[in-house]
Amino acid sequence: MKEILDDIDRWRGQGKQVAVARVVGVEGSGPRLPGAAMAVSDAGEVAGSVSGGCVEGAVVTEALDVIAGRRPRMATFGFSDDEAFSVGLTCGGTVHVFIEPLDW
Amino acid sequence: MTILYDALSAAIRAEEPVALAEVVEGPEHLLGAKLLVRPDAHPEVMGSLGDPGLDRVVSRDTAGELAVGLSVTRHYGLHGEARAREVGVFIESFAPPPAMIIFGAVDFTAALAKVAKVLGYRVTVCDARPVFATRARFPMADDVVVSWPDKHLAMVGPSLGPRDAVCVLTHDPKFDVPAVVGALGTRVGYLGAMGSRRTHAERVARLREAGVDDAGLSRLMAPIGLDLGARTPEETAVAICGEIIALRSGRAAPSLRDRDGPIHLDGHVAVGR
Numbered sequence: 001m002k003e004i005l006d007d008i009d010r011w012r013g014q015g016k017q018v019a020v021a022r023v024v025g026v027e028g029s030g031p032r033l034p035g036a037a038m039a040v041s042d043a044g045e046v047a048g049s050v051s052g053g054c055v056e057g058a059v060v061t062e063a064l065d066v067i068a069g070r071r072p073r074m075a076t077f078g079f080s081d082d083e084a085f086s087v088g089l090t091c092g093g094t095v096h097v098f099i100e101p102l103d104w
Numbered sequence: 105m106t107i108l109y110d111a112l113s114a115a116i117r118a119e120e121p122v123a124l125a126e127v128v129e130g131p132e133h134l135l136g137a138k139l140l141v142r143p144d145a146h147p148e149v150m151g152s153l154g155d156p157g158l159d160r161v162v163s164r165d166t167a168g169e170l171a172v173g174l175s176v177t178r179h180y181g182l183h184g185e186a187r188a189r190e191v192g193v194f195i196e197s198f199a200p201p202p203a204m205i206i207f208g209a210v211d212f213t214a215a216l217a218k219v220a221k222v223l224g225y226r227v228t229v230c231d232a233r234p235v236f237a238t239r240a241r242f243p244m245a246d247d248v249v250v251s252w253p254d255k256h257l258a259m260v261g262p263s264l265g266p267r268d269a270v271c272v273l274t275h276d277p278k279f280d281v282p283a284v285v286g287a288l289g290t291r292v293g294y295l296g297a298m299g300s301r302r303t304h305a306e307r308v309a310r311l312r313e314a315g316v317d318d319a320g321l322s323r324l325m326a327p328i329g330l331d332l333g334a335r336t337p338e339e340t341a342v343a344i345c346g347e348i349i350a351l352r353s354g355r356a357a358p359s360l361r362d363r364d365g366p367i368h369l370d371g372h373v374a375v376g377r
Binding site for chain 2: 074
């Protein structure tokens, strides 16, 4: 979280809306521990990461959706997902990412 | 208004202990509800998860996780009942950074301080010689202290714990012995001392004279560092930091290629189990 605070402050200083995504659970092999955090601005800017680069693209899409809808949601990425949710971790693990608007 | 976020980010920046507990599973209207716990601040608890019973139990558990620096998801009933799974609360601890104290203001110290900063340590360089222990020589250190090792450890020793490290790079018995003896009197998780095998054999004899027993000697990693074939100060710094990580995780530190089994043994903190 610490490494994304400056970016978050800068975006908010520019009047942008921000969503924060945090890893809240990992099953099996996962590159990042719970607490790994990523922030996304409504302009699509990104700070931090929640995996080794495997699911960040999908998290941006979800985060922009969360900013628009103003409701938090859990996103789960991993092997166990069906094909419709085709983004996964190449390492075979499952990661649970909680995404929420920064309005707290 | 982002009162909780502002308090959280201020505490993280000030390196004060803080933890955030947040509902990440459960009834839709509770998702995102938060409690912020700051043991050293007033008020100690900010925010709410929507129920006084749940708030009470989660604040207690959050303070407990923060004390050991863990981040986990725990489950409760809607009113904080144990053994219920109506809400999942992600507790994230932002513990202050671990401390590394390096005794001896030498070239190896500068390299070790740099690598330790990359790993997130709060680094103190301590040497009794004011000519060597200067800010100008160690701009990367958080603190540069001119003091004898035993004096410095008498002051900061009680705050050292399992996440912290003491590295003795002086290889001069008049500094080494008080540094090692002082560090053995703390709960520090890693204690290493630099020097050749011959230097170390002499050091062991002096430590025994100073009253250090087998249990104390077994805590001392010396000669310091992993057997990487490191030659330069920077390579040696990597060998030392590698040893600190291996000791913490209880690994023998061979190459991953030459092993079987999972790469990550911790961090299996699952949601929804």
